[in-house]
Amino acid sequence: MPSAFDFAPFRRSTVGFDRLFELLENSASGQSQDxxxxxxxxxxxxxxxxxxxxxxxxxxxxxxxxxxxxxxxxxxxxxxxNGATYIHxxxxxxxxxxxxxxxxxxxxxxxxxxxxxxxxxxxxxxxxxxKPRKIDIGRGETHQLDAPLGDAERSKKTSKQLQDA
The missing domain is CATH 2.60.40.790 (Immunoglobulin-like)
Known part of the structure; x- marks a missing residue:
């Protein structure tokens, strides 16, 4: 018997919760338990x-x-x-x-x-x-990220780095 609640939207947007949804669906299926x-x-x-x-x-x-x-x-x-006879x-x-x-x-x-x-x-x-852990923030130099370079610009930069070395 399917459950009265549809878990499909939650299944689509979560990862690793399959077991939880199965437990919820099975418990809502109306199985009578001793x-x-x-x-x-x-x-x-x-x-x-x-x-x-x-x-x-x-x-x-x-x-x-x-x-x-x-x-x-x-x-x-x-x-x-042990063979006892019970009255009640x-x-x-x-x-x-x-x-x-x-x-x-x-x-x-x-x-x-x-x-x-x-x-x-x-x-x-x-x-x-x-367990949660605190991450220390370093106090070193700040690094700027280079903008993506095209092939021609990348080869110019690489040859300049080789000349400087």
Whole structure:
């Protein structure tokens, strides 16, 4: 299903934003997504983020966290029951997969499972080459740019430079 918004004018006038437009188009396509497990996404600072997922009933061995190509994938696979007979089962034990799109230079710095909450720490690490830097202005001679010369003028100037040398 195409999105209600046309990104064609933006695609024509930008370079390298294809992935962003694809994400916007896919999210607007009306795909219903399972809301399990519930999560919180918190911005702690300019470059620090925290994700908390409610994964009650899952152990550390049953959860897998993978960062791959600007995407964080958290999945859980419940192991077989130990043969217990449940009268009521209110704690979800179904398998899940939750995906989070990561911006460039976002890395996972840690994860912890405590009291039924999976906490994932994320940090934006901008490479030195991409950080703003001050450019010093030199105080040397000013150079005048020569006007474009025709072939005859260029050969006269070249022969004069050879005579002066």
């Amino acid at each position: 809301n399990y497990p519930p999560f919180d996404l918190v911005k702690l600072g300019d470059n620090e983020f925290h994700i908390s997922l409610a994964v009650a009933g899952f152990t550390q061995d049953e959860i897998d966290i993978t960062a791959h190509q600007n995407q964080l994938i958290v999945s859980g696979q419940k192991r077989e029951d 089962r209110g704690i979800a034990n179904r398998s899940f997969e939750r995906r989070f799109g990561l911006a460039d230079h976002i890395t996972v710095t840690g994860a912890d499972l405590r009291d039924g909450l999976l906490s994932i720490e994320l940090t934006r690490e901008i490479p030195e080459a991409m």
